[in-house]
Amino acid sequence: MKIYDTLSGQVVDLVPVKEGEIKIYLCGPTVYNLLHIGNARPIIIFDAFRRFLEYIGYKVTLVQNFTDIDDKIIEQAKKENLPFEEVGKRYIIEYWRDMTALKVRAFNFHPKTTNYVNEIISYIKELEEKGYAYKAENGDVYFEVGKFSRYGELSHRKIEDMKVGVRVEVSEYKKNPLDFALWKASKEGEPFWESPWGKGRPGWHIECSVMSSEILGDTFDIHAGGNDLIFPHHENERAQAIAKSGKDFAKYWMHNGMIRMAQDKMSKSLGNVWYLRDLLKKFDSDVLKIFILSKHYRIPIDVSEELLRNQEVSVNRIKESLNDAEAFFNGKVPYPREMNCFKEEEKYLISSLSNDFDTPSVVARIFELSRDLNKALNSRDEETIKNNYYIIRNIYGSVLGVFETNExxxxxxxxxxxxxxxxxxxxxxxxxxxxxxxxxxxxxxxxxxxxxxxxxxxxxxxx
Structure with a gap:
C-alpha cells in the first residue's frame, strides 16, 4: 500500500505504527453552518479509504472532530441571540442528517472540543513548563515558534521566508508574528472556562493535537484533511504535539485537493458555497460520490451543475443496468457459480487503490463492467449478468460506498x-x-x- 505523504513530499509505503492496525485523524467541521460539498469531499474520500483498508484486512480507527467553540460560532450565536452551545448542537445534528443522506458510515469517534477543555488546559500547562508557551499581556497564551527548530517541515517552508497572511492572526502581543494562540482570553460577553491564565477558551490548533493524542495516542498513522489546512493549522498542530510529547505525532499526512467553483476555492467565508443539503435534493448521493471519486483525491475539482448533470446520466445508466439485472432474474440475482472472475477483479481493485488510492481507475472499471452487463442483458448471457452484477455491487461498490442495496x-x-x-x-x-x-x-x-x-x-x- 502506497500513499503520498505531504511531510516527505513523496509517495511512500504505508507501514503502520502497529502491525495490522491503521489509526487516522481527519480534521472535521467548525459547526456554525451547514456542510458544503467542499466539506463533504474528505468525508467521502476517507469513508472509502477506511472501507478499503478494512477490505484488505486492517483494523481501522477513524476519528473526525467537531470544533464547537470558535470565533465563527460565537459570532453566529450573537446574530441569533442564542447560547453558543445551542448553535454547535444544532449544526452537529444537521451534520448527521447530511451524512445519513450522503450514505456514509459514521466514523469511530466524533469528539467535540468542549468535551476536552480540561485536557487542553493540562496540555498547554505542559508546553509552558517545557518553555514552548508564554502568556502575553492581553491574557492570551501563545506557542513560541522560534523555540521549535522543526517548524516548517510539513509545509516545506523556512521560518525566515514565512509572512503573515491568511489564517495567521496578527497581534501586537506576540513575540513573533508566526506565534499562534493556544489559549484565548475571553472578551466581554464571550463564553469562557477558568484556567491558570484567567478566563478564556482554547485556540483553534490546540484542540486537534489534544483530541487526536487522547483517542489515538501520541503517535498514530495518518493525519488527514484538505490541503488548505497544511499551513498554518497542521503545521501548528504538529509543532505543539512534538514539542509536548517529544514523539513524531502523525507518521504520515494525507491531504485532499479543494473543490472549486469558477476556479476559486469554495468556502463559506468567500460566500461561494454549494451546500451539500441543496445538492442532495437535486442529485442522488451516488452521483456526488462518483463525481468526487472519479478524480484523484489530491487534485482540485471544478464543480458546476452541468458537470454534475453529466455525471448523473452515466451513474443512472449503471443503476438501470443493475435494476435490469434484478428484473431479469425476477427480483433476486443468483450468486455466480464461478469465482475466478472475482479474483481477477479483486486484484485490479487492490492494485489500483494500493497505488496512492487511485479511485479514478476503479470508477472507470465500474463503467466498463456496466457496459458489459448491458451487452450480457441483450444477449441473455446469464453467467456474465450474475458476475458483473455482483462485482459492481459487492466488490467495487462495497469498497467505494456506492450502489449499495437497501439491505x-x-x-x-x-x-x-x-x-x-x-x-x-x-x-x-x-x-x-x-x-x-x-x-x-x-x-x-x-x-x-x-x-x-x-x-x-x-x-x-x-x-
Whole structure:
C-alpha cells in the first residue's frame, strides 16, 4: 500500500505504527453552518479509504472532530441571540442528517472540543513548563515558534521566508508574528472556562493535537484533511504535539485537493458555497460520490451543475443496468457459480487503490463492467449478468460506498440498534443497583462520540 505523504513530499509505503492496525485523524467541521460539498469531499474520500483498508484486512480507527467553540460560532450565536452551545448542537445534528443522506458510515469517534477543555488546559500547562508557551499581556497564551527548530517541515517552508497572511492572526502581543494562540482570553460577553491564565477558551490548533493524542495516542498513522489546512493549522498542530510529547505525532499526512467553483476555492467565508443539503435534493448521493471519486483525491475539482448533470446520466445508466439485472432474474440475482472472475477483479481493485488510492481507475472499471452487463442483458448471457452484477455491487461498490442495496445500508443500522439495546440494558441494570457513577460514565462517554442518552418516564431513549 502506497500513499503520498505531504511531510516527505513523496509517495511512500504505508507501514503502520502497529502491525495490522491503521489509526487516522481527519480534521472535521467548525459547526456554525451547514456542510458544503467542499466539506463533504474528505468525508467521502476517507469513508472509502477506511472501507478499503478494512477490505484488505486492517483494523481501522477513524476519528473526525467537531470544533464547537470558535470565533465563527460565537459570532453566529450573537446574530441569533442564542447560547453558543445551542448553535454547535444544532449544526452537529444537521451534520448527521447530511451524512445519513450522503450514505456514509459514521466514523469511530466524533469528539467535540468542549468535551476536552480540561485536557487542553493540562496540555498547554505542559508546553509552558517545557518553555514552548508564554502568556502575553492581553491574557492570551501563545506557542513560541522560534523555540521549535522543526517548524516548517510539513509545509516545506523556512521560518525566515514565512509572512503573515491568511489564517495567521496578527497581534501586537506576540513575540513573533508566526506565534499562534493556544489559549484565548475571553472578551466581554464571550463564553469562557477558568484556567491558570484567567478566563478564556482554547485556540483553534490546540484542540486537534489534544483530541487526536487522547483517542489515538501520541503517535498514530495518518493525519488527514484538505490541503488548505497544511499551513498554518497542521503545521501548528504538529509543532505543539512534538514539542509536548517529544514523539513524531502523525507518521504520515494525507491531504485532499479543494473543490472549486469558477476556479476559486469554495468556502463559506468567500460566500461561494454549494451546500451539500441543496445538492442532495437535486442529485442522488451516488452521483456526488462518483463525481468526487472519479478524480484523484489530491487534485482540485471544478464543480458546476452541468458537470454534475453529466455525471448523473452515466451513474443512472449503471443503476438501470443493475435494476435490469434484478428484473431479469425476477427480483433476486443468483450468486455466480464461478469465482475466478472475482479474483481477477479483486486484484485490479487492490492494485489500483494500493497505488496512492487511485479511485479514478476503479470508477472507470465500474463503467466498463456496466457496459458489459448491458451487452450480457441483450444477449441473455446469464453467467456474465450474475458476475458483473455482483462485482459492481459487492466488490467495487462495497469498497467505494456506492450502489449499495437497501439491505446493505439497513444492515449497518440494525447492528447499531442491537448494540445500543445491549448498552442501554446494561445501564438500566446499573441504575437499579444504584451504581449511578458507572451509569453516568456510560452516558457521558456516549455523548463524547455524538450519542445522546435521555432518561424519560417512558424509559431510556437514545439519538
Amino acid at each position: 446493505q445500508i439497513q444492515k449497518n443500522n440494525v447492528e447499531l440498534n442491537q448494540l445500543m439495546e445491549i448498552i442501554l440494558n446494561v445501564r438500566s441494570a446499573l441504575r437499579e443497583e444504584k451504581l449511578y457513577n458507572l451509569s453516568d460514565y456510560i452516558r457521558d462517554n456516549l455523548s463524547k462520540i455524538g450519542i445522546e442518552i435521555k432518561d424519560t418516564p417512558e424509559g431510556t431513549k437514545w439519538s
